[in-house]
Amino acid sequence: MLDKIIHYSIKHKLVIGFFTLVLIAWGSYSLTQLPIDAVPDITNNQVQVITQAPTLGAQEVEQFITAPIELALSNIANVIEKRSISRSGISVITIVFKDNVDVYWARQQVGEKLKEAEAQIPKGLGEPTLAPITTGLGEIYHYVIHTKPGFEDKYSPTDLRTIQDWIVRRQLAGTEGLAEVSGWGGFVKQYEIALDNDKLNSLNISIPEIYEALEKNNENTGGSYIEQRSSAYFIRGLGQVKSLQDIEKIVVKNINEIPVLIRDVAKVQFGSAMRYGAVTRNGEGEVVAGITLMLKGENFNNVIKNVKERMTQIQKSLPEGVIIEPFIDRTELVGRAIGTVEKNLLEGGLIVVFILVLLLGNLRAGLVVASVIPLAMLFAISMMNLFGVSGNLMSLGAIDFGLIVDGAVIIVESIVHRIVINKSLYPGVNRLSSQQMDEEVYSAASKIRNSAAFGEIIILIVYLPLFALVGIEGKMFKPMAQTVAFAILGAFILSLTYIPMMSALFLSRKTEHKHNISDSLMSFFHKVYEPMLTTVLRFKKITISLSILLFAFALWIFSTMGGEFIPTLEEGDLTVEISMMQGTSLSQTVKTFSKAEEIIRKEFPEVKQAVTRIGSAEIPTDPMPIERGDMMLSMKPKEEWRVNSREEMQEMIEESLSVLPGVNVEVTQPMQMRFNELMTGIRQDVAIKIYGDDLDELTTEAGKIAKLIAPVKGVSEPIVERVTGLPQIIVEYNRDKMAQYGLTISDINMILKTAFAGNVAGVVFEGEQRFDLVVRLHRELREDISNIENLFVPLPSGNKVPLSQIAEVSIKDAPAQVSRENGKRRIYVGFNVRGRDVESTVEEIEKILNDKLDLPPGYYTTYGGQFQNLREANKRLSIAVPTALVLILVLLYFTFHSFKQTLLIFTAIPLSAIGGVFALWLRDMPFSISAGIGFIALFGVAVLNGIVLIGYFNQLQQEGITDIIERVKRGTSDRLRPVIMTASVASLGFLPMALSTSAGAEVQKPLATVVIGGLISATLLTLLVLPILYIIFSTGIKSKLKIPMKSMLTVILFATLFSFTGMAQAQEVKPMSVQECIKRALQDNLKSKISNLEIQQSKSLEKTGWDIDKTNVLLTQDPTSGGNIDNSLSIAQTISFPTVYAMHTKVLRQQTALSEKSASVTRVELIKDVKLAYYNLLYSIERHRLLSFQDSIYANFAERATVR
Template sequence: SNLLPDGVRPSLGPDATALGQIFWYTLEGRDENGKVTGGWDLQELRSIQDFYVKYALSSASGVSEVASIGGYVQEYQVDVNPELIRQYNISLDQIVKAIKESNRDIGAQTVEINKAEYLVRGLGYVKSKSDIENAVVSSKEFTAVRIKDIGNVALGPAVRRGILDKEGAEVVGGVVVARFGANPLEVINNVKSKIDELKSGLPSKQLSDGRTSQLTIVPFYDRTELIEETLETLNSALVLEILITILVIILMVLNLRASMLISGLLPVAVLMVFIAMKLFGVDANIVALSGIAIAIGTMVDVGIILSENIVRHLDENGEELAINTVIYNATTEVSGAILTAVMTTIISFIPVFTMIGAEGKLFRPLAFTKTFALVASIIVALFLIPPFAAYLFKKRRNKISIRFLLNGALVIIGIVAVIFGYWLGLILVAFGVLAILKLLNKIDQRQLNMSNMGVSVAAIIYLLSSYWRPLGVDRNIFMNLVFVAIICFGLLIIFKLFKRYYVQILNWALNNKLAFLSIPTIIVISGFLIMRNTGQEFMPSLNEGSFLLMPTSMPHSGIEENKRVLQQLDMAVASIPEIETVVGKAGRVESALDPAPLSMYENMIIYKPEYMLNSEGKQKRFRVNDQGQFVLKDGSVVTNPNNDGQNELFNSNLKADQLIEDSNGEFYRNWRPEIKSADDIWDEIVKVTKLPGVTSAPKLQPIETRLVMLQTGMRAPMGIKVKGQDLTKIEAFGVELEAILKEVEGVKDEAVFADRIVGKPYLLIDIDREKIARYGISINQVQQVLGIALGGMVLSQTVEGRERYGIRVRYPRELRSNPTDLEQIYVPVESGSPVPLGELASIKYEQGPQVIKSEDTFLVGYVLFDKLENFAEVNVVENAQKLIREKIESGELVVPDAVNYAFTGTYENQLRAAKTLSIVVPLALLIIFLILYFQFRSVTTSLMVFTGIAVAFAGGFLMIWLYGQEWFFNFNFLGENLRDLFQMKTINLSVAVWVGFIALFGIATDDGVVMATYLKQTFKRNLPENLEEVRASVVEAGKKRIRPCLMTTATTILALLPILTSTGRGSDIMIPMAIPSFGGMLIALITL
């Protein structure tokens, strides 16, 4: 603290980071209909924000701070006239002392009167302008010289370093910052509860037109919607995965009781995962829940293997052994294989537990939930399925009358359910009627079983098509039903055909070993070649539903110019029909977390969801008439351009509360027909925000930007950090790098920008020490005059209830607006007349830094850039590094002395993650091999199973390569392009993709473990003595284990389809994680 200048008092900042800015709002006057009204000035709003709203919201649990922005901070401004000061021979020190002494309360202990104690207070706080005006500065010849005699006192705005603008109108607002480690959703809910408490106490005004303007807290950025939408996307995916696995089980097991056994216990396992998450403090975010989604396939696989073995043993047993003995034998036969398969999957996630930095915080919860899911599947498989199987498969003999009674009750309950609108009652009716027909001997047991499975399959297909809309919500249920049925049954038929011809395929492979082994060899080689040529990036962007436009103006631009430009930007963006609202900020909020200069803009752009949501934030259908027009509550109609392509009829201002919800209606699309994705909206924003004197900005989103700025200190995901000891050299070298980067392949020209560090104009007052010495004046005396007269000094604070306002002294604006006037500022001399500043100092202009940044004891500047679409960020950085090296080697670029540069941004995160994975992934694979060895006690068998990982690994890369090929799936089916439907585009190697591969490593050996375990048991039982007997044993084992292996593969592949076709919030992260497993398991079929 001894190194800090006088008057600088360091204090602790909030226990939070800029990433905790979870809730932004404005204060607006609104009438009874919710329409914006006038009647409130910016100073008045800022006072209410600073002294009422801010304190109230700060008390919400989990809030670190509430920072104000915008409007004017009121202060008492004392403008003293230097000529009058000279005439009265008064110094600035006397004025300062007079004002300080006129604003003071004291406590004078207590007085006891009539045995009662009274607290004594001396009242002296300033309450109005007149209190300051009448403050006595000096007294000569019994005449008091007051402040009003030498200057003017007025209420005015303090100097501000931040502006807030909403769609072209200046506003007042605030930002709520959550504490580090707090749950954002809980904090936002606590803040909203406080707002509900506070709103009744906010002031209101009667306007001149008779309307009442009620001050309202209006949020414009709220993470609740993003959090709930991402969780809803994943919850839907989980439900669909469960439904698909049930469908696969029914169709492939062809045993309703076994299907019920596996399907019924799957939700139990998922519930156990949530209990473990609660106990271990793992938050239910999108990545954590993705762990459950990834694990669903393995969880079901364990149940399938055990249940299928139980059913097979029961079929082979007849009546020889007791049912408990049969189930025990079936369980012990595969329990070792099940434990080994699950252990390899758990071990495969060790690399995720070792991740550090941003990737560790993001994906470690996924590793926890997947581990919980696998442990839960073991508990369910080995401790719940056997007893439930004994109960379900036990033969019972009930009286026919009781059966009639039970099934009749089932039919009645079903009919009642249908009457009350629950169509699932039809299933109960169907089950009851079929059972009654069986009792009446109208159908036999086989027909009953097949009919029950048919009803179950129909119900599941209907549920799938109702909640899984791969063709889009604007297509009717029937078309989605057809598509879902075709894709599910199509894949299942392929698996059935594979099972049917498996023995012939196996025999051919055994007879033509070299020809067959060349297939996986070619696949593995191709996969590794594709891996070497696949682009790399740190993480795919999560679609947040909002953009953050961050251009900058020139450093010398003043506050009024920045305000004008900010308003132009906001009005231009607000004119785009797809934009819900746009709020821009120039400068900083009143917080240590936001050190932004005035020339930096942050335009928070919230765009409308593609389809209209209801008041609960859910996508709903709305009523249409016979002509397909949407009917409004006031009886009028509007045409949706998504239905008929009539742009001129597009109503961009329509709200959900104007439409009528109708389950038989249509979805209202908020976007114009030519707008297909959020990227198209960003392109529109870029077009309208091209203003002279304003830089372009990379495509950013609020959370993404805060994270990048927190990690690197710059406002772009890619950049070059230039370090040195001289800011001028740093800036000059940065400008040279800017020109070179524009030549780099894959770099977006308009997004390249080097920091203009030394561009702020300075007005320097150079005090001549010789001259001030002649007058006996010190440097401090001159500086004090400058500080008070020119800059102004807050001398004291008024206490007006809860409100506090500063009292500032300075010269009038007209006496300090240019250098000539500054030269006339008088500096008092102890003996003699005051001396003009012009005689003591020289005044000159000079350019200097607007902000000084340092890192590792070096000064630093940034060169920002962004990549073009379909280019990987690591490849772009490598291209840039190569070109810069070539320029340096050729002499075209010279690195100044004591200056160095390094690429920074998410590129650094990718390098760190790749380095960690390059060490830990091989270690995890080694542990998996050791587990296999302990299971089989044979290096050959373990290697045979282990090779499944290599084949699946290559299969994952083949699928990634196919996703990037324009011809792959590029055709229409049922009116939809399949490439668009499955969101096929270039996939870069990111941490999310590697997590998908890590998940694949674990499940790739599952089928091999099951098959090899039974092979070992078959060899032990048959004791083959020659090659023919060995082949016969292999075919026997393969024939008996192919069904459970195909079922596990089918459930894994089909369960991933809802994720691959998902378009909801959060799918950007889930799809790259699912692709490796989808492609790997498809190719892994050849390992069977």
């Protein structure tokens, strides 16, 4: 089939050219439509339920709101995790669904259950709502609203917040692609009735009377209409208040026929709602901020463009002196990340083109191969757009143009080589005709098609296990696998169609070959390589032994490496998390953060702008207490920093802010912090979670853990989640006294709530703007505990008593927050890891806590954050890596139909792993999921050279070269150029990625490092070791070996499979007994499986022994002399003598018996080989132990001798 495709492409150049133009047009259009972002959105599939209850404490929120909602949500299907935060005034419940669940279906299910839960929540405490449909990447544009210089006194924080809520937010709300716009900071305007307690008491007026008067004197009505003559007149009663003066004139009651007005007992003024958050900027005081939340699944490019266009229009409509200024614009990060991708791809592409032209020695051939790069990319981009894969750092950044052109390189090199060596077939012809050129191209391409096609298919297949990844690593690396697969699929199609057509059309037809720089370069490579090959062929055992030792050494190095989930993305901006003492007032927090901003602006010229978000936003998807905040630092380009790394800058900022008393400081990055919080509920990289029932006990145990882990190297200052110690004024009612006075809890609560929190008595409209009309005590009467004690409560008799006579008022510490996971209370100790890998840090902490921490019964710990992600990803990689290896093995077997040759080529995998491990080690990089994906990609590429060499060895054998040494030398000499070229373009195509220091490069570096290092070792060792193994497998070794080759082969195969399984499982090694090894070998050995399949086939064929031949039906038509048709129908059935069928069945049974005996022999040989290899290994281990012991004795003896 492949031959027919190649032949068609060469003969129908116009058709292939037309489809190429179609591809260019389709790809160009798709490029303009491709969604672009910095990184894949790794946020889990979640729905948040937010309930605001301003009058409740943390325990009451948990009891009355969180617990009933969690119970109602417990029966929803496809839920992975439920976690909640109950804090004073707010409950936030996060329900995490499986990734394949539609978010709208999930929200529908949650919404239906919330209706059930509302019946369990006491009336008036709070109404659950669903958070906007957004993700961790949804906060695309943060802005502040502030005044220009000279206008500071004209606009108050209340005015700025009103502008945000009623001008900016309303105009942004209709922007396509936005889920919500959340406001933060300033003061929400209210019409406030500030009651005077003394005047109320002197006039014997109660708070409920004020509330009732306001409700009854603030409404409009209609009286239908009346008809007068031919007209209808509609009746309206206008009673809504429109100003402060209208409110002042409302009558509360008449005393001795004298009206008492609102202004007689209260001051009517503009006030503000109780606030739980604020925003400061550059140490200059408070401003108002807004956050645009992008709808999940939207195209970032389109949405941010729409937002900026709308912002430009909004700016024109703002009052004079007010401006909007962004402080976080993800366009910059996206631009830097995509710029990194473009730079790496461009540089990688130029390197590949240069190598192609240099090594091919033919400019036309090099350009023909290089033209595959843009065409394959256009095909990949078209498929990405078709399947909804966004273009980002991971999906586009992992493309290696060297891999893309591998198939084209092999075909074009073969064509150029054939034209030169076949010039003797065209004596006296200096230039081939078009037909001759077509024939030569077809002949060369068809002979090498299997190597080219199956090489690309192998690379494609090794990426298939990545499609099975789920969770965070699936979201991160599946787009990469999809894009690479699309590009290689495009290159595969082009190598069979476009490349033969272009080669026949544009390659030089001259048969005369002129010496060029490529020939000189290859001559140099031959001079270096051929003596080396001759030497290693003389010392086969030494060469193989050294290779095995190198592999063992690489495994040892790998076992000492640490591990991390994914290298931290350099976002460019920083976030300073600052927390103060529990119970700190909002005004004091604002002062402290403003001082911190002044320090940052003064000491760090690298900071362009500092904006701090304190407490919670209007839409509290990320609820913080008022004593905690996040300072967003908009940084200048890294080239302008005084230090070289982000870690150094973080340490400098933490040190500079250490002068602030009573604060804890942690520096991280905006997106990193948001991702951590949304995915795990914790902002730090690693969290130790303690589960239990008693909050005080949880706090005590968390404090112990923090002290134990603080000295561990790499652990930043541990942060204990604050769940207790919040000072509260507790009012405990005396029910006996209440019964004496005839009071109810509901009446007193209403008075207490109205007096201090404020109660909404109506709404005041200013055009389309609407503001709450709130009743509360005057601010001066809400500042001390004595104000609560002296609050008068009206009695049914008409008299009043102070609250202190019917309740005890005191200050006590109470829970600040109750955190739960899957219905269980928990607290966490969080920390970031600096200067060390996550895995080894947590392993050391686990050992310390196992030895020194003794938890009470019913309490237990788990680990969360990046370490949890790393462990889960390793479990999946422990399946993906062996699967990729097995797929390679199977595909090689079906390609070469030889188990020996399959294993020969398979040896490239451990040889490539040597270089990959050494490259990570030399660059001081821990093993990460990115590096693990690099190994998977490496294994697919590493076997390409083996395919080319072994395939050519087989071709030479078919051509009559029987001497194996001559076959090896000639084959390696002829194929040296494509081997070097394939490895060079594949490895050096990743070089810019491996060396890049641009934004986002840190995520790509481990992957590129593994592939480059692995291809270097795979190429060098394949050119030297593979010929030796080919000779050994073909002829055997005449000298005596202690370990038979089959046993050694089995050991190598087992070591390869198990070592990479170990890689994925972060070096968790378990001993195996000889019986377990035998069992595993019998299950997984390919030859054993083939024997079993042959037995099954023989048994199936036994049933065909008595099959009768097919019945033949023959219809003939003969014309007669009369012009008619004479039809003749005949039926024939051949039936042999019964003994024939009996003998046939007997033969089939004997074949089955033979297959069973053969399988038995295979089983016995395999068991023998495994036992021999196993006990040889045990012997070596024991011998090593005894020698080590002997060495220690001699060393001890020598030391004592020296002392004497």
